Amino acid sequence: MTTITKTASAAAVAAAEEEQARVWDAAHVMKTYARQPVTFVRGRGARLWDARGKEYLDFLAGIAVCSVGHCHPRLVAAVQEQAATLMHVSNLYLTEGQARLARRLIELSDFERVFFSNSGAEANEVALKLARKRAKAFGRPNKFRIVSALNSFHGRTIATITATGQPKYQKGFEPLPAGFSYVPFNDIAALKAAVSGDTAAILLEPIQGEGGILPATREYLQAARELADRNDALLIFDEVQTGMGRTGRMWAYQHYGVVPDVMTLAKGLGGGFPIGACLARGDAAETLVPGDHGSTFAGSPLAASAANAVLDVIADEELQANARRVGAHLVARLEDLRRRHPHTVGPARGVGLMLAVGLTRPVARQIVGACLDAGLIVNAIGDDTIRMLPPLTITEGDADAAVETLEKAIVAVAAVTAS
Numbered sequence: 001m002t003t004i005t006k007t008a009s010a011a012a013v014a015a016a017e018e019e020q021a022r023v024w025d026a027a028h029v030m031k032t033y034a035r036q037p038v039t040f041v042r043g044r045g046a047r048l049w050d051a052r053g054k055e056y057l058d059f060l061a062g063i064a065v066c067s068v069g070h071c072h073p074r075l076v077a078a079v080q081e082q083a084a085t086l087m088h089v090s091n092l093y094l095t096e097g098q099a100r101l102a103r104r105l106i107e108l109s110d111f112e113r114v115f116f117s118n119s120g121a122e123a124n125e126v127a128l129k130l131a132r133k134r135a136k137a138f139g140r141p142n143k144f145r146i147v148s149a150l151n152s153f154h155g156r157t158i159a160t161i162t163a164t165g166q167p168k169y170q171k172g173f174e175p176l177p178a179g180f181s182y183v184p185f186n187d188i189a190a191l192k193a194a195v196s197g198d199t200a201a202i203l204l205e206p207i208q209g210e211g212g213i214l215p216a217t218r219e220y221l222q223a224a225r226e227l228a229d230r231n232d233a234l235l236i237f238d239e240v241q242t243g244m245g246r247t248g249r250m251w252a253y254q255h256y257g258v259v260p261d262v263m264t265l266a267k268g269l270g271g272g273f274p275i276g277a278c279l280a281r282g283d284a285a286e287t288l289v290p291g292d293h294g295s296t297f298a299g300s301p302l303a304a305s306a307a308n309a310v311l312d313v314i315a316d317e318e319l320q321a322n323a324r325r326v327g328a329h330l331v332a333r334l335e336d337l338r339r340r341h342p343h344t345v346g347p348a349r350g351v352g353l354m355l356a357v358g359l360t361r362p363v364a365r366q367i368v369g370a371c372l373d374a375g376l377i378v379n380a381i382g383d384d385t386i387r388m389l390p391p392l393t394i395t396e397g398d399a400d401a402a403v404e405t406l407e408k409a410i411v412a413v414a415a416v417t418a419s
């Protein structure tokens with residue numbers, strides 16, 4: 001009797017605390033986020049628990065960030081140990097973990113140098129700055145133009161919303177920096193027409209993420225490579241979402257056999273700890289010199305310890321192979337789902353564990369809400385796409401469980417939206 005009372009009152013306290021946090025959030029945090037109606041307090045692997053103790057299967061992983069799962073013991077141990085040893089000294093001084101991380105990223109890729117940042121937008125800022133500065137050496141006064149794709153996403157700073165080819169991110173923040181133009185994604189003729197000797201860089205996501213999980217074609221990226229070479233422009237791939245094993249290869253460009261001059265990373269790099277990176281090769285790697293760029297926080301011993309631990313886990317647990325295998329299994333299950341619910345579910349698309357389910361009706365938000373109620377976290381892009389970016393550690397059993405819950409959600413939504 002006493003135990004039951006205690007448990008009941010503990011639940012009541014947790015509910016009251018959650019309610020208090022919602023009131024403070026609504027009153028005092030800037031209103032930039034449309035929050036989902038849940039407050040998470042704990043995570044482990046591909047699972048999260050909310051303030052009321054309900055368990056969820058997390059198929060979003062903090063938007064492709066928690067690639068090794070929540071609270072992976074090796075990541076936790078590395079960060080705990082580093083936090084108790086040395087967190088930060090600034091980039092006025094060398095720290096060993098940062099140098100080791102740089103070495104490992106270079107060994108795993110086709111690049112020569114790296115600049116560390118704290119986020120994806122900041123990594124893209126470096127890429128844009130170095131493209132502009134490098135272009136100066138060619139002696140053409142108008143060689144500062146950046147060509148990016150419509151429907152792309154590159155971040156939320158003034159320069160990166162300008163590079164982002166979606167007016168909704170730019171509206172209200174004008175005047176935007178000059179020299180940016182946009183081309184329809186996967187349209188080689190349009191790219192040819194847009195790139196000239198005045199182009200400093202072509203900036204592309206190999207697979208558009210926020211735009212709806214839309215892979216580039218091989219021919220398109222090859223054409224971009226050739227156009228960049230022919231016009232002394234840089235080819236920059238934004239792999240903030242696609243990088244770090246997400247697609248079943250370490251970098252998405254490896255699927256295409258097209259190596260860019262510059263690649264940006266963030267999301268999965270720190271496994272939940274904020275860190276980004278801009279990698280470059282050739283003259284692009286030598287463009288920035290002392291005084292050109294910097295960051296107080298970036299590449300701190302703490303951030304580097306997290307990223308080094310993530311690289312250890314990806315290698316030791318063979319997470320690229322897991323992403324390929326479980327990704328293929330998940331796509332097969334989603335195709336079964338499509339056969340059972342052709343009036344709602346369209347084709348699945350994506351690579352590795354960067355996947356989306358296309359819908360044939362505009363019910364993505366309702367389905368995502370019903371999934372959350374049923375204990376599955378997925379994400380809606382627009383009205384007709386459900387995005388899945390689970391931890392790279394998931395099993396085929398997790399994939400089956402997710403599709404089972406998704407099916408329940410589809411049935412529940414069909415029951416209320418059937419006309």
Ligand SMILES: *Cc1c(COP(=O)(O)O)cnc(C)c1O
Nearest residue numbers: 119120121153154155209240241
């Ligand atoms: C998330 C994302 C960004 C922005 O990263 P932040 O860390 O939020 O600044 C940039 N590019 C792509 C492709 C992304 O998915």
